[in-house]
Amino acid sequence: MEKQGRTRKVLASMLVLGLVAGLATIASFAAFSSTTENSDNDFDAGTVYITDNDGGVDMLYDLTNQKPNDSQVSCIKVTYQGTLDAAVSFYGSAPGTFGAYVTLTVEEGTSDSSTFPNCGAFTPTATVYSGELDEFATDNSDFATGLPTVDDDGGDWVTGDTQVYRFTVTLQDDNAANGESSGPLGTDPHSFTWEAQNI
Amino acid sequence: MRTRGDGWALRSGVMLGLIAATVFLLAFPVKGGGGAMGLDVAIGSMPTGELDVKPVGPFLRGAGLAPGDDPATGTLHARNQTGVTLSVGINVLPSSSYSDGFLEVTATYEGSVILKGTVGDLRGMNHDLLTLESGESADIDVTAEVKSGAIGYQGRVEDVTFELHSEVR
Numbered sequence: 304m305e306k307q308g309r310t311r312k313v314l315a316s317m318l319v320l321g322l323v324a325g326l327a328t329i330a331s332f333a334a335f336s337s338t339t340e341n342s343d344n345d346f347d348a349g350t351v352y353i354t355d356n357d358g359g360v361d362m363l364y365d366l367t368n369q370k371p372n373d374s375q376v377s378c379i380k381v382t383y384q385g386t387l388d389a390a391v392s393f394y395g396s397a398p399g400t401f402g403a404y405v406t407l408t409v410e411e412g413t414s415d416s417s418t419f420p421n422c423g424a425f426t427p428t429a430t431v432y433s434g435e436l437d438e439f440a441t442d443n444s445d446f447a448t449g450l451p452t453v454d455d456d457g458g459d460w461v462t463g464d465t466q467v468y469r470f471t472v473t474l475q476d477d478n479a480a481n482g483e484s485s486g487p488l489g490t491d492p493h494s495f496t497w498e499a500q501n502i
Numbered sequence: 503m504r505t506r507g508d509g510w511a512l513r514s515g516v517m518l519g520l521i522a523a524t525v526f527l528l529a530f531p532v533k534g535g536g537g538a539m540g541l542d543v544a545i546g547s548m549p550t551g552e553l554d555v556k557p558v559g560p561f562l563r564g565a566g567l568a569p570g571d572d573p574a575t576g577t578l579h580a581r582n583q584t585g586v587t588l589s590v591g592i593n594v595l596p597s598s599s600y601s602d603g604f605l606e607v608t609a610t611y612e613g614s615v616i617l618k619g620t621v622g623d624l625r626g627m628n629h630d631l632l633t634l635e636s637g638e639s640a641d642i643d644v645t646a647e648v649k650s651g652a653i654g655y656q657g658r659v660e661d662v663t664f665e666l667h668s669e670v671r
Contacts, residue, residue, distance in 0.1 A: 354551025358584030358670055380583060382551045415554075418637040419585045463549055463558045 349387035371476035378422035383460040387501035392449030399491035402437030404480035539656040540566035573647035582634035593665035604652030
């Protein structure tokens with residue numbers, strides 16, 4: 304009987320010790336914990352992308368056998384598709400000396416129905432340039448010297464902005480443009496450029 | 503030293519507590535939400551140099567789409583503003599890849615399906631979908647729906663850009 308009681312006491316002591324040891328172990332591993340995470344990081348560049356509606360194959364004008372005061376009117380629509388806001392400069396390449404006998408007028412405006420190189424129902428909003436063709440290229444030959452342009456809302460160019468430009472070229476009434484026996488005179492092939500740079 | 507009376511008191515208290523909690527839950531139930539969580543989708547477009555695209559921006563919106571729902575619909579208008587004939591394609595650009603497997607898009611032109619599949623299948627350039635003469639216009643009808651059997655669409659938002667591209671024919 305006394306032996307049984309001692310055994311119980313020993314077992315009870317072991318149980319208490321086990322519980323204390325267990326609690327101590329839990330206490331040793333128990334700790335407050337907290338983390339914070341910043342995930343899904345990504346780094347994408349924006350774009351600067353400007354296009355027009357010439358289809359890459361047509362020119363605004365390709366004239367032959369013109370006489371004094373003959374004119375050609377054509378339109379081109381420029382669209383800004385870049386994601387970065389941009390400044391757009393308008394300039395041209397040299398047309399050669401005959402450019403002195405051609406008057407160039409460039410107007411900006413709106414037209415919902417222009418189909419290159421036709422203007423549709425064009426409504427001018429401003430004159431961008433009016434003068435001799437060769438001087439345009441001399442004075443405006445790159446982004447820095449080019450004529451600053453605005454979008455159809457009159458501001459910087461942002462994604463989806465468009466602008467329609469109406470070109471009028473006229474042969475001046477100047478007999479120096481008459482090639483006579485040497486044959487017809489004319490310009491060198493020349494181009495007009497709209498260059499966008501992000502701002 | 504606990505008495506028999508204490509035991510009864512304890513059991514009675516527990517029972518009364520359970521009854522009170524049950525009555526409270528039945529009297530003030532939390533009402534279920536009326537709105538279904540589905541997929542919100544928007545499909546938008548951008549103008550290009552060769553094509554006059556309208557509207558610019560979202561032309562299709564669907565809110566809370568779930569499998570079996572009526573598709574969200576929209577129409578995209580494109581006009582060839584060049585002087586040449588163009589072959590037109592659509593670059594499908596979803597904002598994420600999450601909906602790749604269950605957001606189904608269909609584009610129809612003049613009654614013919616020109617584009618159909620999940621945004622995952624259609625992601626990227628889809629060439630030669632239609633031809634437009636100089637000055638010709640096209641109304642492209644677009645639908646978007648959640649594929650049957652889809653899972654994981656609830657509460658998601660997907661923005662898809664239809665970037666029209668053209669090549670001279």
